[in-house]
Amino acid sequence: EPEVTQTPSHQVTQMGQEVILRCVPISNHLYFYWYRQILGQKVEFLVSFYNNEISEKSEIFDDQFSVERPDGSNFTLKIRSTKLEDSAMYFCASSDGGAWETQYFGPGTRLLVL
């Protein structure tokens, strides 16, 4: 069964450093998402992406964050200058429809900012 994959599974970085989290969505999906989950808290929506542009973003997704689909298969989340509070599990998701359809999640990247 097709699945969303994410790399790396774990990343440790120093505060102020840039990180890029990578995702390979399910191949025929057109809608892509990033979520994060701070330890012990709920999963929070960050951004949705369709047709090579951001379709919606939350208040968490400030100027330090950016997303890109650099080629036909990858979908990346970049954090320009990491803060301690960016430490979280980051999940990528994809769906083959927009509203109304199931989102399939990747296994997540655990980011630790020191």
Place this chain on the structure above:
Amino acid sequence: SQQGEEDPQALSIQEGENATMNCSYKTSINNLQWYRQNSGRGLVHLILIRSNEREKHSGRLRVTLDTSKKSSSLLITASRAADTASYFCATDSSYYGGYQKVTFGIGTKLQVIP
């Protein structure tokens, strides 16, 4: 107010018993999805129920939706130790034809004791 609040927040049962988890939400929705998360791992999609559906089954899972009460329940029958996980409901309240924005609840931690 928070969309998608599950109760109970924690549930402990014996293997073989049924587990029922509830989710309440505040705004009208297009669909509601249930996900499972094993400790520190990714989100596994279990079932999606649309706003015009009242009940859905998938294996040992039964989901109901009552839009008049803005609530949903997830029933796991004949539970197994492997069902031990956190269970989240996620609501999609985006406008029709728009881009999906899924809001997660804080989850129910289910422990199934062998």
